[in-house]
Every structure is written in C-alpha cells, then in structure tokens.
Amino acid sequence: MHETAVAQSLVDLIAQEAQSRHARPIRAKMSCGELNAINDEVLSFAFEAIAQGTPCEGMTLEIEHKALQAKCRTCGSIFAVDLTDVKCASCGGGDFELLPDAPLLLEQIEFEGTDDGES
Ligand SMILES: [Zn+2]
Numbered sequence: 001m002h003e004t005a006v007a008q009s010l011v012d013l014i015a016q017e018a019q020s021r022h023a024r025p026i027r028a029k030m031s032c033g034e035l036n037a038i039n040d041e042v043l044s045f046a047f048e049a050i051a052q053g054t055p056c057e058g059m060t061l062e063i064e065h066k067a068l069q070a071k072c073r074t075c076g077s078i079f080a081v082d083l084t085d086v087k088c089a090s091c092g093g094g095d096f097e098l099l100p101d102a103p104l105l106l107e108q109i110e111f112e113g114t115d116d117g118e119s
Contacts, residue, residue: 002037002038003038003039003042003043003046004046004050006038006043006046006104007043007046007047007049007050008046008050010028010030010047010061010106011047011050011051011054011056013106014028014055014056014059014106014109015054015055015056017109018055018056018109018111019055021111023111023112023113024055024111024112024113025055025056025059025109025110025111025112026059026060026110026111026112027059027060027061027062027109027110028059028060028061028062028106028108028109028110029061029062029063029064029106029107029108029109030061030062030063030064030104030105030106030107031063031064031065031066031102031104031105031107032063032064032065032066032102032103032104032105033065033066033068033101033102033103033104034065034066034067034068034101034102035068035101036065036101036102036104038063038065038104040063043061043063044061044063047061064107066102067080067081067082068080068081068083068098068099068101069081069098069099069102070086070088070096070097070098070099071096071097071099072088072090072091072093072095072096073093073095073096073097074088074091074093074095074096075088075090075091075093077089077090077091078099081098
C-alpha cells in the first residue's frame with residue numbers, strides 16, 4: 001500500500017534525524033500535493049504502527065494537503081486551483097497552465113526540549 005511505504009520512509013527519516021540530534025521527536029509535519037492519493041487516516045495508522053519500537057513511537061504526525069497551483073498566461077500570477085471553479089484568482093482569466101503537483105515533503109520535525117515555539 002502507498003501509505004505504508006510513505007510511513008516507512010517518514011519513520012526512517014525522522015529516526016535518523018533524532019539519532020543525530022540525540023533528541024526525541026514529538027511532532028512532525030509533512031505535506032503533499034492534492035493529487036497525491038494519500039489518505040490521512042491510513043497514513044497516520046501506518047505511521048503509528050511502524051513507529052513502534054523506534055524513536056518515533058508516540059509522536060504526532062500532521063499532514064497538510066497543498067492545493068494544486070496554476071500559472072495564469074494572461075497576468076502571470078500563480079494561484080491555487082479550486083477544482084469546482086477554475087479561473088485565475090487575480091484577473092479571472094481562464095487561460096493558464098497547471099503547475100506540477102506538490103511533492104511529498106517532510107517539512108518540519110519538532111523535538112522534545114528544543115526551543116521551537118515560545119513556551
Ligand atoms: Zn490572471
């Protein structure tokens with residue numbers, strides 16, 4: 001299953017980073033494009049299962065789906081595509097090219113005891 005492979009590589013990446021920092025990961029954020037058929041629940045479940053017994057056990061995974069983007073040929077602006085009503089957000093034109101879907105990306109890992117955030 002797609003999600004299992006993704007979860008496995010996320011756990012590998014985060015565990016590696018945790019080892020090099022000697023810190024326990026508590027939260028990670030990943031993003032993927034709208035067209036990437038990732039099911040959040042399936043991925044979270046797979047992630048939890050694979051994380052058992054690794055430094056990633058018990059951490060939280062956030063998944064952000066990025067909207068598909070397009071570039072307007074009329075005014076050059078880049079806008080998020082609303083699939084129900086596709087037109088340029090700036091000039092309302094319908095002449096645009098779709099940009100490649102956002103890749104699967106591990107954006108951020110938060111470790112225990114690091115001073116990310118203001119607490
Ligand atoms: Zn435009």
